[in-house]
Amino acid sequence: MSAAQSDPQQRTADSRSRLTDTIRSNRLAQVGVVVVLSLVVAAVFGPLVSPYDPVEQNLAHQLEPPSPTHPLGTDQLGRDVLTRLLYGARLSLGIAVAVTGVRLVVGTAVGLVAGYAGGWVDEALMRLVDTLLAFPGIVLALVIAGVLGPSLVNVMLALAVVGWASYARLVRSNVLALRNREFVTTARLLGRSRTHVVVRHLIPNVVAPVVVLATLDIGGVILGTAGLSFIGLGAQPPTPEWGTMLASGRTYLQQAWWLVNAPGVCIMITVLGFNLLGDSLRDVLSPTQSAQMEQL
Amino acid sequence: MNGWKLARRLATMLVVLFGVSVLTYGLIFVTPGDPARTILTQQMGGQTPSQEAVEQFRAAKGLDDPFPVQYARWVGNAVRGDLGQSYYSDQAVTAMIATRLPNTIALGVASMLVAVAIAVPAGIASAVEPGSQTDYAAQFGALVGVSMPNFWLGYLLIIVCSLWLDLFPVAGAGGLEYLVLPALTLGSGMAAVIARLVRTAMLDVLDDAHIRTARSKGLRERIVVYKHALRNALVPVVTIIGLQLSYVLNGAVVVEVVFQRPGLGTLLVDAIFARDYPVVQGVTLLIGVIFVVTNFAVDLTYSRLDPRIDFGGEPT
Numbered sequence: 001m002s003a004a005q006s007d008p009q010q011r012t013a014d015s016r017s018r019l020t021d022t023i024r025s026n027r028l029a030q031v032g033v034v035v036v037l038s039l040v041v042a043a044v045f046g047p048l049v050s051p052y053d054p055v056e057q058n059l060a061h062q063l064e065p066p067s068p069t070h071p072l073g074t075d076q077l078g079r080d081v082l083t084r085l086l087y088g089a090r091l092s093l094g095i096a097v098a099v100t101g102v103r104l105v106v107g108t109a110v111g112l113v114a115g116y117a118g119g120w121v122d123e124a125l126m127r128l129v130d131t132l133l134a135f136p137g138i139v140l141a142l143v144i145a146g147v148l149g150p151s152l153v154n155v156m157l158a159l160a161v162v163g164w165a166s167y168a169r170l171v172r173s174n175v176l177a178l179r180n181r182e183f184v185t186t187a188r189l190l191g192r193s194r195t196h197v198v199v200r201h202l203i204p205n206v207v208a209p210v211v212v213l214a215t216l217d218i219g220g221v222i223l224g225t226a227g228l229s230f231i232g233l234g235a236q237p238p239t240p241e242w243g244t245m246l247a248s249g250r251t252y253l254q255q256a257w258w259l260v261n262a263p264g265v266c267i268m269i270t271v272l273g274f275n276l277l278g279d280s281l282r283d284v285l286s287p288t289q290s291a292q293m294e295q296l
Numbered sequence: 297m298n299g300w301k302l303a304r305r306l307a308t309m310l311v312v313l314f315g316v317s318v319l320t321y322g323l324i325f326v327t328p329g330d331p332a333r334t335i336l337t338q339q340m341g342g343q344t345p346s347q348e349a350v351e352q353f354r355a356a357k358g359l360d361d362p363f364p365v366q367y368a369r370w371v372g373n374a375v376r377g378d379l380g381q382s383y384y385s386d387q388a389v390t391a392m393i394a395t396r397l398p399n400t401i402a403l404g405v406a407s408m409l410v411a412v413a414i415a416v417p418a419g420i421a422s423a424v425e426p427g428s429q430t431d432y433a434a435q436f437g438a439l440v441g442v443s444m445p446n447f448w449l450g451y452l453l454i455i456v457c458s459l460w461l462d463l464f465p466v467a468g469a470g471g472l473e474y475l476v477l478p479a480l481t482l483g484s485g486m487a488a489v490i491a492r493l494v495r496t497a498m499l500d501v502l503d504d505a506h507i508r509t510a511r512s513k514g515l516r517e518r519i520v521v522y523k524h525a526l527r528n529a530l531v532p533v534v535t536i537i538g539l540q541l542s543y544v545l546n547g548a549v550v551v552e553v554v555f556q557r558p559g560l561g562t563l564l565v566d567a568i569f570a571r572d573y574p575v576v577q578g579v580t581l582l583i584g585v586i587f588v589v590t591n592f593a594v595d596l597t598y599s600r601l602d603p604r605i606d607f608g609g610e611p612t
Contacts, residue, residue, distance in 0.1 A: 028436070130308070131315030134588045135580075138546040139564070143580050146568030147326050223445055227550050230447045231565055246448060253455055260455075264448030272443035279439070 032276025046086030054087040054240045063256045073258045084240035096221045102160040104214050107167020115175025132165040145233045155234040159224050174206045208285045216278035219271035226267050309592045316584040321367050324573045338571045379578035389578035399469050400559035404544045410483025419494025441488025450481040450554035467556040478555045482547045497529040541590050
């Protein structure tokens with residue numbers, strides 16, 4: 001077995017140094033890293049620092065424009081918009097990581113099984129994948145979340161159900177390509193168990209494309225959660241969720257322009273940060289995975 | 297693509313269409329509890345319906361039959377162009393769709409025009425000088441476009457163009473003036489995706505032998521770019537634009553909500569909140585079928601335009 005081909009440590013070390021190189025040389029990648037890190041810091045520490053409560057109403061201070069005491073103004077119930085956005089960052093990042101994680105784990109598992117087992121198992125799983133991918137994602141998530149009833153948990157569930165299929169397809173096509181490579185054949189001829197082959201040889205080799213897909217996917221999940229909440233299916237007021245905040249701000253477009261724009265900017269910057277990160281990750285990892293990466 | 301592969305591809309599409317219809321019809325059974333009870337509770341404004349009312353409703357709508365029977369009846373009717381009646385108005389679902397569909401199609405076509413008008417020049421400018429300031433700006437612009445939630449962009453346009461400048465109506469549907477802002481909202485996101493594709497396709501073509509020949513013949517750069525390269529680059533781009541249908545349908549839902557435009561998206565959203573399941577199923581099925589059939593058509597065109605592309609085998 002040739003060590004260079006399948007030694008995951010070696011490979012990770014290579015791509016890690018390539019990653020730091022790219023981040024040093026690529027301005028856009030730097031922006032992505034800075035944006036995502038600042039968001040995490042803001043989400044973790046922001047709510048601890050803020051003197052205001054995100055939910056408690058203060059009717060004496062309704063719809064105040066931005067000022068030193070309320071940097072992003074107050075909403076129709078007198079709550080500090082910045083504080084609500086910071087709590088919203090916790091929600092958005094938490095949901096995005098959770099949903100993407102579920103998509104990644106389920107999709108990878110299905111893709112490994114389908115690609116490695118082949119035969120009717122593969123056929124059945126892939127037709128299920130085709131069926132899920134046969135709908136525009138948000139439309140299907142909208143219907144599932146709507147049937148389950150409006151709530152943030154149902155939106156997360158719907159987005160997870162709708163989104164794992166593209167991971168399965170990606171992993172399966174990688175597994176098919178890997179199945180006949182020497183190191184896999186060698187391991188099989190050496191009498192290694194199926195589990196051994198999958199865990200030691202297949203999984204380490206599909207990690208890179210899956211991680212790239214997940215990074216690019218996080219932005220989509222954030223947009224999806226905010227979009228469905230905006231429509232009214234997700235978080236319900238007074239939850240400080242970005243999409244919900246934007247939706248309740250639309251009544252005040254004329255008097256209080258900051259109510260829709262503050263959450264809008266937050267969503268955009270967050271999604272942009274993850275997209276920049278995902279794009280640069282793809283560029284870093286593509287030399288080894290070019291054929292598979294093209295699908296992303 | 298030879299006959300055998302075409303047949304295989306067609307068979308796969310039929311299996312997927314079957315899956316789409318089962319999923320669409322089966323979804324309402326995911327409703328927590330008894331769908332009939334949930335619907336009646338909703339219709340009565342939250343009051344608990346009587347047992348007789350529930351049973352009557354179930355019998356009238358055929359909800360007592362086992363799932364396969366209900367499904368077969370629904371699919372059989374759907375194939376004949378009957379998607380059932382709304383639970384609320386007893387109006388035919390197909391008629392409701394027919395009145396809304398033109399607005400969504402208009403929105404889709406208009407935003408596609410906006411997208412192409414922005415994306416093609418931007419993509420070309422990027423590809424002609426890769427690594428230049430222009431390229432950088434266009435690529436960053438595309439990233440911002442992809443990351444922009446279109447429900448926010450919609451309100452931004454409403455605030456600036458309708459409330460401040462008073463150029464266009466805030467909401468509704470009607471003449472062309474109602475179409476401008478929704479089409480800009482939906483089109484700019486799509487433009488971002490297409491601009492990236494144009495750039496990649498142009499870069500590929502500009503590297504080709506016939507371009508190098510054209511250049512070495514001493515042809516002017518403009519002629520090389522617009523006459524020789526663009527024509528070839530547009531082949532993949534045109535077919536890929538077909539695949540943007542998913543973006544149109546996803547985006548139309550949100551954009552129609554923002555601009556309160558009576559279209560397929562708002563019909564679906566209203567039906568979901570009203571738990572008007574025949575309408576939800578009808579619209580979902582229609583969207584699924586349109587999407588599957590378009591993808592199939594795009595695959596076919598694609599492999600006809602470039603015979604090297606082969607959908608019959610497994611990727612290696």
